[in-house]
Amino acid sequence: MKNLFLLLASSVLLAACGSETATSENSTETTDTLKETYVVGLDETFAPMSFRDSNGEIVGFDVDLAKEIGAIEGIIFEFQPIDWVMKETELNAGNIDLIWNGYTITAERKEKVAFSDAYLQNSQIIVTLSESTIAKKADLADKVVATQQASATLDAMNADETGIVAKFDGGEPILYPTFNDVFNDLESGRSDAIVVDEVLGRYIMKQKGADKFKVLDEDFGDEEYGVGIRKEDTVLQTAINEGLAELKENGKYDEIYAKWFAE
Incomplete structure (x- = not known):
């Protein structure tokens, strides 16, 4: 009977360890995989990076850039106007996933967020x-x-x-x-x-x-402008950098730039 009890206890312990391992693996898999949708926080008055047109739609250079990178990486970016004063707080609280709106790369901001590669002077x-x-x-x-x-x-x-x-x-x-x-x-x-x-x-x-x-x-x-990202979202950071590089290589970046910054 004592041996049976020990056998059952060992089985329960192994099952628990197996469950913990599976949970850890699932967590890692989720962390290392892109989501289908990400929320971009922006200032809807910051033309021509992002602003509302005459139809009330959010448009702009950053919006077009995000949509093109989304198409390359197979993800969707949703655009959410925020109080610009609270941008880093909104990001790190999980209310938005990205700050993408003429967001200047500075040493002070690097302490709070990770940045994509610079994409505009x-x-x-x-x-x-x-x-x-x-x-x-x-x-x-x-x-x-x-x-x-x-x-x-x-x-x-x-x-x-x-x-x-x-x-x-x-x-x-x-x-x-x-x-x-x-x-x-x-x-x-x-x-x-x-x-x-x-x-x-x-x-x-x-x-x-x-x-x-x-x-x-x-x-x-x-x-220089860059995209602000939570420091732990390294996979998303890599995807955005890869997308930026591809847009510059295939000429699409220049098309978007000419659309919004042509004299």
């Missing part, structure tokens, strides 16, 4: 109204300057080594939720100058009438 330009007497960065002293809150633009301004930001009227820039608000502030005369992403700034100026604005020769630095 950008700079932080200084824009005034065409009749403004502001001609160089130093002229921003004692002037009202606006930009977007929680943006790479703001980070670049604060990192500027000339110390000009501390000389702004109020000792800091005025912050708005979107770059649309920033441009409206300039046009209304509340701001003397604004600092914006070049890809967005030139697109908006083209829509509003480029002759209304002046872009200074000096800026707040160059940067």
Whole structure:
């Protein structure tokens, strides 16, 4: 009877170990396999990277890029507008799977997320109204300057080594939720100058009438855009990098670029 009890106990223990092994294997398989659908978090006012067209559809350079990579990798990307201030929090909480919206690669952000390979160059330009007497960065002293809150633009301004930001009227820039608000502030005369992403700034100026604005020769630095990904999602990161490389090789990237950035 004692031997029978030991035999039964051993069987239960082996079954439990087998179950644990199977669960571990299944977990690994899930982690190492792409899902069918991923949610992309974005700012729906950030033209031409992503914005709503006249039909209310989310369109843009990043949207087209994501769709093409999705077709290559056999996955679907769904686009979800978010509060841009909360982008990393939304990602790491699992509410979205990607930050894909003119998302600048910075050392600070690398501590919170993983990045895809860089896919677009950008700079932080200084824009005034065409009749403004502001001609160089130093002229921003004692002037009202606006930009977007929680943006790479703001980070670049604060990192500027000339110390000009501390000389702004109020000792800091005025912050708005979107770059649309920033441009409206300039046009209304509340701001003397604004600092914006070049890809967005030139697109908006083209829509509003480029002759209304002046872009200074000096800026707040160059940067690169990448896709933000949770650090543990290495398979997704690899898929996006492979997709980007294929689009650049087959010429589709250039087609998408010409569609959104042609003069």
